[in-house]
Amino acid sequence: MKRLAAYMLSAVLLASCVNVPKDAGFSELAELTAPMLSAPAEWVGETISEQSANDRISALLSSPLTEASVAEITVLANKDLRATLYGLKAARGDYVDDASLPNPFITALFIDSPGESEEDCFGNLTKTDIPIGGSIGIGYEILDLLFFPRTLKAAKAEFNAAKYGSVRQFADYAYKARLAFYQAMAAKQMVGLAEQSYKATEASAYSAQALYDAGNIPMLNVNREKLFAAQMEAQLIQAKRHQKMAERRLAQAMGLHPEKAGSIKLEGRLRTPDRNELDPLPIQGVMDRNLELKHRGALIQAAGARMGLSDVMSFVGDVEGEFEVERHDGKYEYEAGIGFELPIFNFGQGKREANRARMEMMAQRYEAAMYSLNATSRILYDELSAARENVLLQRKKVLPLSNKVLQGMQLDYNAMQIGVFDLLAAKREQLAIGIAYIESVEDYWRTRAAYEYLLAGGSPEIAMTSAASMSAGQSASEGDH
Amino acid sequence: MPSRRDTLKIAGLTAGAVALGGASRTGAHKGEHLHSESVPHKGHSYAPGQPGVDYKPVVTPDGSTLPFKVVGGVKVFHLTAEEVEHEFAPGLKAFCWGYNGQVHGPTIECVEGDKVRIYVTNKLVAPTTIHWHGVILNSGMDGVGGLNQRAIKPGETFVYEWTFVQHGTFMYHSHHDEMTQMAMGLMGMIVVHPRKRTEPMPDREFAMMLGTWAIRPGAKRPDPNVMSDFNVLTINAKTYPGTSPLVARTGQRVRFRIGNLSAMDHHPFHLHGYAFEEVMTDGGVIPKSARRPETTVLVPTGTTRTVELVAHNPGDWAMHCHMTHHVMTQMGHDIPNMVGVDPKDLDGQMASLLPHYMTMGHDGMGEMGIHVESGHMKVPENSLPMVGAQGPHDYITMGGMFTIFKVRDGITSFEDPGWYDDPLGMARPATEAELSRDGINPDTMHMPVNSHGSGTSYGSGHSGHSGPSGRGEWHKGGHDGH
Structure with missing residues (x-):
């Protein structure tokens, strides 16, 4: 009895010592999201007012977007991210709930009997008064108490899991917005080149018309050039469509209201990667930082903590302790008891086996996720190295050579070795090489975004999905050429 | 009285002579040969002919005459086939194949009756031979690789030996892998003077080899694979303005010995300011009765034509192939016809795409050379503008197979006398x-x-x-x- 009381006391003390973050873990979230955001994480309505957030968004939108401003707008504007933060708040509530000792249950009994009639020796009924009485009992789920430290541990782990989930949401949104930014930039550059290509074919058609007007070629040749120009015009329309779509997707990824999609400003070009070699893949750091692993780890911890209680309950069910004070006949009587299931038929072995299997399943999935992360990291690292090598090669060799070829064609034109149509065809080839270059730069930045997203703790599945879609897009565009 | 058989023979010969256009002069009627002999050769031998004594040496503009030495009464020559970096005109050089460091090879000059021994050293990367085109000699000396001899391997020296039993204008060229080796320049002229003159000795004789080349602008080696689109047209492997003028004094008898070893082209060669007479082919002397005055002589490929005139008309006279694309240089022939096209709007359309673009050809090709020479329109390195050079009065819009016959009164030097200032006035x-x-x-x-x-x-x-x-x-x- 004394031991039980001591245990209860320590549980009470433990409960009172639990430190549940008042900001629902937001500060820690901000710390964890720092590597993946170039702007501090904000919680609109909590750390920054709605008005201030809107003003900041407007200010950022008034200038051409950058990777940093895209991330900041995403943090401030994305309603889904806000929802995530409220989800974190809810998780905190759950944590607070779990971190409190379960309440005992009280039973009170009041006795006010009309008395009993008693027949005396004369046959007369005599009413015997029974004094008012009652009983008070207090009951407690003993197992809840006994396993409170483990419950506490589980609650903390579950809260952490929710927190890592929220951080991952930030990472996901920031990553998707970054990808959308690169797509929009590339699409804008593509339009520029498509416009030039169209101009080149238009000039070709114009030349053909001029030659026809001079009586030098038949109308068939003119129509061929015009047809080509019309095809290029159609490609320009497509390019503009892609640009518009890419800008809308960017607005959507940042969480902007659709009406604000038109206010997006994009300028300049996608940068060429610097010439510094890539740092070696920090594989251990990737594993340590990965939010999915952390999330899974926290869930395993929670499950493990809850498993002890579950095991016992599977055997004896609820164990209920009860203490009761009863006044009877003016006397106090004390009663204490304990109740539990009698494990005659069900010894709980099925439940325990299921618990262990579930734990093992989670552990195996954790390991599978580790392998997946490890493999994905290496794939993306290799992809990034190749994409970087490709874009640098294009920059260093292909573009200058294509310029030299065009210059040579211009000299050939001057030397009357080729005509205006050949010269314009050479210009179009140069523009096609320019388009391939932009594709390679976009490929590089998207791969780099995927890689950095993974380094910062992102999901390998999401990173790989976008990498795969990139490859598919690349193949499709290569096929077009 | 001739027999019926003799009559048929004579009739057959006569028909043959008619079929040959009556070109035979010496020997044909005898049924022996058509080539030109000025002296008998069978059973005769002659001392080696001496330049300045037996003949007045020919001038090979932009070329030279192959030196010889006499060893035991035999004129000994030495030709070395080798790769040569050759300049066609200032601005265009190419790695060609030639003889003795020059392209084409030096002119071999002899006198009918000369016994010659010609050593041929092969310093090329490929085997070669030399065929003595038009020369009457024994079959073993004819130089057709595989047929008359085995090819001369790189590093080997072969010797050819024969006696000239004819006079005239002939040529020599590789006869091994002809398509490649002739396209690369392996050829030269042979001039054989008559041992005994029956006509006046010319005062000035010019040996001129016409040739066609394919050198892509910016490239540095002729392309033997080109079959029809030749773009460097040459006289003695020079293209105008690289060709040196042909200079004569007024009143001199001038002879032009013109050979053509172009791969695929004939050349109607035209001289301004004169009528001339075609006196000889590589087959022999044309009988005087068959000659006629002309201003253009067609020189088919694989032949020589010798024309003669007296330079009575002083001035600067254009001399050129009359195929108009043969007086262009390095022109592409697949370009669209821009004549008559209004360039103004077109230039505007192109400005943003190609800042160095300028519509050309809308008023012809004449100004192309001016644009290039003025420097504002660049052409590929190691290439020539399509046409011409600056003349005394304006830009000469001819290039390629073009030279100038300069006739001056009373000159004693045959160096380029400069531009002619016509005292009778000029068009204005x-x-x-x-x-x-x-x-x-x-x-x-x-x-x-x-x-x-x-x-x-x-x-x-x-x-x-x-x-x-x-x-x-x-x-x-x-x-x-x-």
Whole structure:
């Protein structure tokens, strides 16, 4: 009895010592999201007012977007991210709930009997008064108490899991917005080149018309050039469509209201990667930082903590302790008891086996996720190295050579070795090489975004999905050429 | 009295002679040979001919004559086939194949009856031979690889030996992998003077080899694979303005010995300011009775033609192939025809795409060379503008197979005398007074064509009648068809 009381006391003390973050873990979230955001994480309505957030968004939108401003707008504007933060708040509530000792249950009994009639020796009924009485009992789920430290541990782990989930949401949104930014930039550059290509074919058609007007070629040749120009015009329309779509997707990824999609400003070009070699893949750091692993780890911890209680309950069910004070006949009587299931038929072995299997399943999935992360990291690292090598090669060799070829064609034109149509065809080839270059730069930045997203703790599945879609897009565009 | 068989023989020979256009002079009627002998050779031998004594040496413009030495009464020559970096004209050089460090090879000059021994050293990367084109010799010396001899391997020296039993203008060239080796330049001229002259000795003789090359602008080696689109047309492997002028003194008898070893082209070679006589082919001397005055001689590929004139007309006279694409240099032939195209809007359209673009050819090709020479229109390195060079009065819009025959009074040096200043005057803008005097109105002048398509009289529309002003009336230019 004394031991039980001591245990209860320590549980009470433990409960009172639990430190549940008042900001629902937001500060820690901000710390964890720092590597993946170039702007501090904000919680609109909590750390920054709605008005201030809107003003900041407007200010950022008034200038051409950058990777940093895209991330900041995403943090401030994305309603889904806000929802995530409220989800974190809810998780905190759950944590607070779990971190409190379960309440005992009280039973009170009041006795006010009309008395009993008693027949005396004369046959007369005599009413015997029974004094008012009652009983008070207090009951407690003993197992809840006994396993409170483990419950506490589980609650903390579950809260952490929710927190890592929220951080991952930030990472996901920031990553998707970054990808959308690169797509929009590339699409804008593509339009520029498509416009030039169209101009080149238009000039070709114009030349053909001029030659026809001079009586030098038949109308068939003119129509061929015009047809080509019309095809290029159609490609320009497509390019503009892609640009518009890419800008809308960017607005959507940042969480902007659709009406604000038109206010997006994009300028300049996608940068060429610097010439510094890539740092070696920090594989251990990737594993340590990965939010999915952390999330899974926290869930395993929670499950493990809850498993002890579950095991016992599977055997004896609820164990209920009860203490009761009863006044009877003016006397106090004390009663204490304990109740539990009698494990005659069900010894709980099925439940325990299921618990262990579930734990093992989670552990195996954790390991599978580790392998997946490890493999994905290496794939993306290799992809990034190749994409970087490709874009640098294009920059260093292909573009200058294509310029030299065009210059040579211009000299050939001057030397009357080729005509205006050949010269314009050479210009179009140069523009096609320019388009391939932009594709390679976009490929590089998207791969780099995927890689950095993974380094910062992102999901390998999401990173790989976008990498795969990139490859598919690349193949499709290569096929077009 | 001739027999029936003899009659048939003579008839056959006569028919053959007719079929040959009556070209035979010496020997044909004897049924022996058609080549030209000035002295008998069978059973005779002659001392080696001496330059300055037996003949006046030919001039090979931009080339040279192969030196010889006499060893035991034999003229000994040595040709070395090798790769040579050759300049076609300032601005265009290429790695060609030639002999003795030059392209084409030096002219071999002999006298009929000379016994010659010619050593040929092969310093090329490929086997080669030399064929002595048009020369009458024994089959084993004819130089056709595989047929008459085995090829001369790189590093080997072969010797050819024969006696010239004819005089005339001949050529030599590789006869091994001809397509490649001749396209690379392995050829030269042979001039054999008559041992005994029956006609006046010319005062000036020029040996000229016509050739065609394919050198892509910017490239540095002729392309033997090209079959028809040759773009460097040469006289002695020089293209204008790289060709040196041919200089003669007024009154000199001048002979042009012209050979053609172009891969695929004949050349109607035209001289301005003169009529000349075709006196010889590589087959032999043309009988005087068969000669006729001409201003253009067609030199088919694989032949020589020798023409002669007396330089009576001083001046600067263009001499060129009359195939107009043969007086262009390095022109592409698949370019669109821009003549008549209005360039203004087109240039505007192109400006943003190609800042260095300029519409060309809308008024012809004449100005192309001027644009290039002025430096504002660059062409590929190691290439020439399509046409010409600056002349004394304007830009000469001819290039390629073009040179100038310069005839001057009383000169003693045959170095380039510079441009001719014609004391009789030259074409110039017409004055208003002249136009008025002759009733010419440049703004309304048209020459209508009658319903039969021939030129007809024109009553001058505005002032066609001969009046007191003396302005004449146009007369019918031809028969009106009735």
